Amino acid sequence: MAIARGPDPYTVADDPATAPQAWILPGEVCRTADGHDLAEAMALGVRTWGNSPDGPATMLIGSYLLDGEISGRLLDALPPLLALDGGVWDCPLMPWLGEEIVKDEPGQEAVLDRLLDLLLISVLRAWFSRPEARAPGWYRALGDPVVGRALRLLQNNPAHPWTVAGLAAETGVSRAALARRFTALVGEPPMAYLTGWRLALAADLLRDPEHTLAAVARRVGYGSAFALSAAFKRERGLSPQAHRASALSAHRH
Known part of the structure; x- marks a missing residue:
């Protein structure tokens, strides 16, 4: 499993020395190095594209178009390329995604969207749970029973007139305890x-x-x-x- 953080381009190949054979560009434009269109020539069925329907390797590919400061908080915490191999993490969602992506049935798009969301969340959890991971403070804090609840309250209802005292009452600790624990885990005070x-x-x-x-x-x-x-x-x-x-x-x- 690999997550490439845009917008920089990246290459997928069997070997770094292999010359690229197809370019996938923004707007789902697919072409060769000399500009020949490949979108129709390499279509193999529903949501399936490649050079052989019976090839020995299959890639399941999805993309998110994120543009904003909230999504940027997550992207800034990730390396340009995040990779987990099967020996480190075996995802039970992959076979299901592989089966669903070649179907042509009602509701397929909704199922694929949800599966991709679950897959992304699962990958990020596995990535950040590694001993050597440098997870951002806000991510680690979400797992704390007190500070995690406080964070979710703030994020889910930012229009509420929050105070530290009000947050403390919601999380069941004293005002001083919440302020101290929140600042230690997140890196800044609640307000x-x-x-x-x-x-x-x-x-x-x-x-x-x-x-x-x-x-x-x-x-x-x-x-x-x-x-x-x-x-x-x-x-x-x-x-x-x-x-x-x-x-x-x-x-x-």
Whole structure:
């Protein structure tokens, strides 16, 4: 199992010296080195593509298009290439995925999407559970019975007017104990983490021009567009409007 972190290109081959024979480009464009289209020539059936229907090796491939600050927190914690071989981790989902991907039945897309989600989660858990893994603090903290619950409360309901005392009451410990334990595991105090989470969510929501600044403010826990703008500029050095313009410009290019 391998996870390649984009957007840099990567090569899959039986040997590093083997010259690439097919290019898979954005937009599902498939071609040879000289530009010859391969999309139809190598089609072997439902969601199946390659140079031989009876070849000795089969690859199951899926991709996620992630663009945003929330997803970036996970991507930043991963190496450019993450690989686990069968001797380290035997995933029971792989045979099921292999069977489902060649079917042409109602609901197939939903099943494949869920299987791919489960597979990704399972791979990341196996990767971070290795003794030598350098899992980020927030990931390790999610496994803590107290801090993990506090993190999920903050992440799942950022619009709530949270306080350390309120979090402590929800997690069943004292205010001081929660603050100490949260800071030790996550690397920053609860309210600092909440601010960062709210502004990261706001930054992602601002990518959609349909969302007004006031609506974004309400969704992430700020009472007004002015309050969100002040916090955004204080923490990030630019206004929400400037961030939106920059994100939309980058998306167009």
